[in-house]
Amino acid sequence: MGKLFGAIVAVIAVISAAIFVARIWWLPADVSVLGEGIDHQLTETMVASGVLFVAAQLALALFAWQYGDAGDARPIKIFPGGATPMVVIATALVGIEILVLSFVGTRIWGNIFLTPPDPSALTIDVQAEQFAYYFRYAGPDGKFGTVHPELIDEGSSNFFGLDPAHDTAARDDIISASLVVPVNRPILLRLHSKDMGHSFFVPELRLQQDFVPGLVIPIHFTATDTVKKEIVCTQLCGLGHFNMRAYLEVKTEPEFEDWLKQQSQ
Amino acid sequence: MRTKQLSSLALVALAAATTGAVSGPAPIMAGSITGTVTFTGTPPKMRPIDMAKEPTCASQHPTPVMTENVVTGPGNSVEYAVVYISAGDAGASPAPSTPVRYDQKGCQYVPHVLAFQTGQQLEVYNDDQTSHNIHPLATVNPEWNKSQPPGAPPIQASYTKPEFIAVKCNIHPWMHGYFAVMGTAHFATTANDGKFTISDVPPGKYTVTVWHEKFGTASQEVTVGATGAATANFVYKALPY
Numbered sequence: 001m002g003k004l005f006g007a008i009v010a011v012i013a014v015i016s017a018a019i020f021v022a023r024i025w026w027l028p029a030d031v032s033v034l035g036e037g038i039d040h041q042l043t044e045t046m047v048a049s050g051v052l053f054v055a056a057q058l059a060l061a062l063f064a065w066q067y068g069d070a071g072d073a074r075p076i077k078i079f080p081g082g083a084t085p086m087v088v089i090a091t092a093l094v095g096i097e098i099l100v101l102s103f104v105g106t107r108i109w110g111n112i113f114l115t116p117p118d119p120s121a122l123t124i125d126v127q128a129e130q131f132a133y134y135f136r137y138a139g140p141d142g143k144f145g146t147v148h149p150e151l152i153d154e155g156s157s158n159f160f161g162l163d164p165a166h167d168t169a170a171r172d173d174i175i176s177a178s179l180v181v182p183v184n185r186p187i188l189l190r191l192h193s194k195d196m197g198h199s200f201f202v203p204e205l206r207l208q209q210d211f212v213p214g215l216v217i218p219i220h221f222t223a224t225d226t227v228k229k230e231i232v233c234t235q236l237c238g239l240g241h242f243n244m245r246a247y248l249e250v251k252t253e254p255e256f257e258d259w260l261k262q263q264s265q
Numbered sequence: 266m267r268t269k270q271l272s273s274l275a276l277v278a279l280a281a282a283t284t285g286a287v288s289g290p291a292p293i294m295a296g297s298i299t300g301t302v303t304f305t306g307t308p309p310k311m312r313p314i315d316m317a318k319e320p321t322c323a324s325q326h327p328t329p330v331m332t333e334n335v336v337t338g339p340g341n342s343v344e345y346a347v348v349y350i351s352a353g354d355a356g357a358s359p360a361p362s363t364p365v366r367y368d369q370k371g372c373q374y375v376p377h378v379l380a381f382q383t384g385q386q387l388e389v390y391n392d393d394q395t396s397h398n399i400h401p402l403a404t405v406n407p408e409w410n411k412s413q414p415p416g417a418p419p420i421q422a423s424y425t426k427p428e429f430i431a432v433k434c435n436i437h438p439w440m441h442g443y444f445a446v447m448g449t450a451h452f453a454t455t456a457n458d459g460k461f462t463i464s465d466v467p468p469g470k471y472t473v474t475v476w477h478e479k480f481g482t483a484s485q486e487v488t489v490g491a492t493g494a495a496t497a498n499f500v501y502k503a504l505p506y
Contacts, residue, residue, distance in 0.1 A: 132318055132438050154443030155433065156334050159311040165506035175316035239398060239412065240436035245318050 002068010008060040013057030017050055028204050030249070031229070033222040039107040045101055052097065112207070117220035121186035124179065127159050128191070128198035128211045132161040132241030133231060137174040137184040139264055145170020152194060160192075172265040180249045182256035183226050189216040199234040202248055209233055223250040296489035298463040300497040302346040302455045302475055305359075308503040309433045309479070311461040314439045321394040322372035322437075332441070335479050335503070342459025343501060345430075346477040347445040349452035350463065351484060353471035360449035367442075369397045369413070374432060374442030378456050378478070379411035382447050383427055389413070389420040391419040398435035401444055403428060410435055429476060443478055466495075475499040 045191070067077075079086050091242055125136035125144065138144050145162045146169070152161040162170035181187050191200060195212035200219070202207040204227065209219045233244035249258060306357035313329035316322045326335075338343040368375040372393060375405050381387060391397050391413040399420065400410035405428040428447035432439035445452070453461040463473075468491045474484040480501040489495045 037423070062449060131436055154438040155332075155431065157314070157332050157439065159438070171506075175312075178317050200282070240396075243318070243436055249316055 002064045002070070004091075005068065006063075006065030007065065007191075009057055013054055013061070017054050020046060027206075029224055030204065030206060031225040031227055032205040032207065033110070033224060035204075036111055037111060040070075041108045043106050044104065048097060048101060074097030095164065113221070117188045118186040119193035120186040121220060122181065123188045123190065124181070125160065126179075126189050126191050126211075126249040128200070128233070128244075129159070129193060129194035130196070130238050131244035132177065132232070133179070133200075133244075133246040134194060135176045135246075136160055137176070137263070139174050141169060141172055142213065143169040145173050147192070149194070159194075172264060174260065176263060178247045178249055179231060180196045180251060180256065180259055181223060183223055184251050184255045185253070186222045188218060188220045188222060191219065196237055197235045198237050198244065199232075201232050201234045202229055204229045205248070208234065223248075226250050226252055226255075266356075286342075288504045296466045296468055296492070297494045297496055298348075298350075298451075298466055298471070298473060298487055298489065300348065300461060300478070300492055300499065301344040301460050302461065302501070303341045303350065303394075303461045303469075304337065304343055304480070304501040305341065306503040307505040308337055309505055311335065316372050316437075317440070319372055319395055319437060325371035330371070330373060332439075333373075335477075336377070336457070338371045338383070338457040338459060340459070342455070342457065343477060343480070344455055344457045344459065345376070345377060345443075346455040346459075346461075346475050346480075346499070347380050347447075347452060348427055348463065348473060348475045348497070348499070349380075350449050350466070351474040354449045354451060354470055355467065355469070357448070357506065358382070361450075364388045366390065366419075367444075368392055369399065369434070370436050371439070372434075372440055374440060376454075378443045378445060378454055380445035380447055380452050382450060383425055384423055387422045387444070389422065391415060391417055391418045396436060399432065400435050401430045401432045403430045423495070426449075429478075431478075445476065458462040477501065483503045 029110060030036065073100050083168065095196070123138065127134045127136070136144065145164070148161045148163050150161065151163055152158060159175060162173060164171045165241040189200070191209060191211045196213060198211040199208060200211065205221050205223065207219060208222050210216060211217065227250050229248045231246045233241060236255045291314045295341065296312050310384070311331040311334065313331055315329065316326070328360050333345065338344055360382040362376045363377060365388070367387060367389045367415040370392040372395070383452045389399055394415050396412060396414045398410055398412045402408065403424070404422045413420060424444070424446040426446070428446045430444040430446060432442040432444055445454070451463045451466055455461045466489050468489050470486065470488050474482055476482045480503065481501055483501070485497055487495045487497045
């Protein structure tokens with residue numbers, strides 16, 4: 001029985017590892033400047049934890065194969081020193097591994113969440129609400145109108161609560177249901193939520209950030225390819241959560257300028 | 266809408282006698298109130314609706330549909346204004362037995378403003394290949410919201426009190442319309458040319474009110490003679506913002 005168990009554990013471990021090594025069901029192609037660092041970090045983590053996983057499983061298989069109960073009434077052998085030193089050593093090893101991975105990963109995390117974006121970044125406001133995203137560009141005057149949440153009126157397409165009657169900066173703000181950005185230009189998104197927790201997730205940008213009502217959360221990225229990808233909500237936000245999505249459209253600079261002009265007409 | 270216009274008492278009596286539609290003594294229904302709703306000034310610009318997130322709806326609109334809060338027509342006419350007799354009506358009129366139909370089509374409410382009587386059956390259809398969740402924001406009547414997947418049977422509802430009820434979809438935030446629940450049988454919604462006709466109005470003195478979701482309400486006194494048609498024109502002052 002021990003031999004069968006050992007063989008099954010070994011086979012499962014090898015197949016699981018092979019799926020990752022062969023990159024079956026891998027991440028979608030990365031289209032962002034920061035994505036490379038994230039992918040690198042992810043690979044390091046996978047290798048480190050993968051090697052330990054395979055080694056641990058094979059050791060388990062070996063011990064089950066070699067020392068499994070063969071029905072010959074051998075006395076049970078105890079690990080030298082008892083279980084305590086084994087648990088302490090295992091915890092320390094795993095702890096060190098996690099600390100090292102965290103330490104190495106801090107740099108890439110900091111690049112995304114703790115480093116301010118390039119000063120030339122194009123700023124776009126994002127409003128998440130049940131169950132859609134809306135994006136706001138400053139318009140030709142380069143100024144965002146002030147937001148008044150009490151003026152939000154979806155029926156009139158006033159998704160951000162602008163007050164064009166009194167606020168001249170708000171009059172030319174461009175509102176879009178798709179996130180259209182120029183390629184190779186830093187983009188700063190300011191995430192607002194109208195009602196509850198939502199999430200901004202674009203796997204191809206390697207970017208995922210929650211919206212929190214009452215907070216304006218900045219995130220930034222630079223897209224490196226002209227693609228059209230889905231933005232999906234990954235926080236369960238109610239009945240229509242399954243349908244909460246928008247599109248990220250990365251255009252060339254001239255195409256983007258044309259699009260902006262079209263929108264402001 | 267009520268386009269039937271009877272011009273004399275004799276016609277009414279004849280119609281009642283030949284069709285048997287009216288039992289008992291024929292009510293006096295002689296006049297009508299017609300008019301046009303227009304605006305002066307600059308109305309707000311309507312915005313194109315981006316339905317990219319709902320491809321089955323977006324594909325139904327080769328050119329983007331616009332918001333319908335202020336729909337204007339030739340000669341500064343105002344569409345989707347509800348004109349009704351707000352005072353002077355003699356007694357409550359029973360609701361028609363025919364239901365009114367409200368469609369969710371191409372992720373829009375059709376018509377944008379639906380006027381019907383208290384007690385009248387309302388049927389809400391989902392003509393789309395996506396789920397909707399209709400949510401009439403009633404404050405005087407009980408408020409409800411109901412999900413309706415594609416192919417589901419129509420939602421049945423009715424209201425007991427007069428109210429203008431904004432309607433939204435809890436899934437598609439741009440969807441927006443109005444129910445105008447009327448306490449009278451004498452009402453009409455303006456067409457794109459701003460014209461309306463309230464028919465079957467007995468002779469008398471009435472207050473006629475117009476309602477529009479952005480421009481608000483206005484009223485005037487109208488006298489309907491024994492045989493004639495009365496006129497009530499309304500002019501809104503429009504602001505761009």
